[in-house]
Amino acid sequence: MVEIRKAVRKKAKLRLGIAAPSGAGKTYSSLLLAFGLGQKVGLIDTEQGSGDLYADLGDYDIIQIEAPYTIDKYLQAIKAFEQANYDVIIIDSLSHAWAGDGGLLDKQGKIADSGKGNGYTAWRSITPEHNALVNAMLASPCHIIATMRSKQEYVLQVNDNGKQAPKKVGMAPIQRDGMEYEFTVMFDIDINHNATSTKDRTRLFDGKIFKITSETGEQLLAWLNNGVTKEQAEVNNFKEKTSNISSLDELQKLFAISFNNLRGCSEQEEVIEHYNQLKIKLSEGENNETV
Numbered sequence: 001m002v003e004i005r006k007a008v009r010k011k012a013k014l015r016l017g018i019a020a021p022s023g024a025g026k027t028y029s030s031l032l033l034a035f036g037l038g039q040k041v042g043l044i045d046t047e048q049g050s051g052d053l054y055a056d057l058g059d060y061d062i063i064q065i066e067a068p069y070t071i072d073k074y075l076q077a078i079k080a081f082e083q084a085n086y087d088v089i090i091i092d093s094l095s096h097a098w099a100g101d102g103g104l105l106d107k108q109g110k111i112a113d114s115g116k117g118n119g120y121t122a123w124r125s126i127t128p129e130h131n132a133l134v135n136a137m138l139a140s141p142c143h144i145i146a147t148m149r150s151k152q153e154y155v156l157q158v159n160d161n162g163k164q165a166p167k168k169v170g171m172a173p174i175q176r177d178g179m180e181y182e183f184t185v186m187f188d189i190d191i192n193h194n195a196t197s198t199k200d201r202t203r204l205f206d207g208k209i210f211k212i213t214s215e216t217g218e219q220l221l222a223w224l225n226n227g228v229t230k231e232q233a234e235v236n237n238f239k240e241k242t243s244n245i246s247s248l249d250e251l252q253k254l255f256a257i258s259f260n261n262l263r264g265c266s267e268q269e270e271v272i273e274h275y276n277q278l279k280i281k282l283s284e285g286e287n288n289e290t291v
Helices: 026-037 052-059 071-083 093-099 103-113 123-139 213-223 231-242 249-260 268-290
Strands: 015-020 041-045 061-064 090-093 143-158 166-172 183-189 195-200
Touching: 015 026, 015 123, 015 166, 026 041, 026 052, 026 090, 026 143, 026 213, 041 052, 041 071, 052 061, 052 249, 061 071, 071 213, 093 103, 093 143, 103 123, 213 268, 231 249, 249 268
Parallel strands: 015 143, 015 183, 041 061, 041 090, 090 143
Antiparallel strands: 143 166, 183 195
16 A cells, blocks of 8 residues: 655764775774774774774774675674664775775686686676665664775766766765665765765755864764654644544544554554544434434
8 A cells, every 4th residue: 555644853873984095094094983982892804903903082983804705704703782872883895895805806707617608697696786785774773984095086078089088076985886875875985085975864064175083973973863753753643643533433444553563662652642532523423424
């Protein structure tokens, strides 16, 4: 059934991508930002122990991932931090899952070379793994910060002599094309540690050049918390849809939907109370019509 509802600003968890070349400060910046988001910070380190180099910045814990950089290792690390109730998970770096030893590109090449399929058909088994990692980040109850290495990107253009020549067009993250679209905010950091936003649904950093600090995390947290919880949004939606309701059958259908959506939540009691009040009112109305 298609549902039409009002747009509601809900509280959210951060989905942040940081892309930068080597030495620009991906790990350092992500830790500072994380300290502004929450007290319990976990870092998934694929950079051969570089996460330990910044222990003086604050308190955080590490899960080390070594080659082969399989998607399953990333998923296990994310789940471990979630089950331990961490506020923030830093994935440093997401690029290894794509282009590292045992990463998706490596696995795709080995499938193609094995004779079990060509380069095109090999993606049939690779894409679901990529999607599983993306879904794990998007569905996580924790704030997610994912760092990516970046490289100089070139395109071929016709020069003044009529010949094709490579032209620099900026930096591109070492990840599958389109990964940046999965994030709420995407920062690029240059070699001088200056950050700019290439995507910013918060609109906090549009057109700005800045250095990432814990205050950056605090700004983002204030924006993320400026809304209602998804549970309260469900309660508000139920009340709105039943404000002018005249059918007991329709009330029961709407109640069943909200009741199930709020299963295990304290807000369910508010929906039950509102439902019972409307049920009495509608039942009295139907009895009066019968008389």
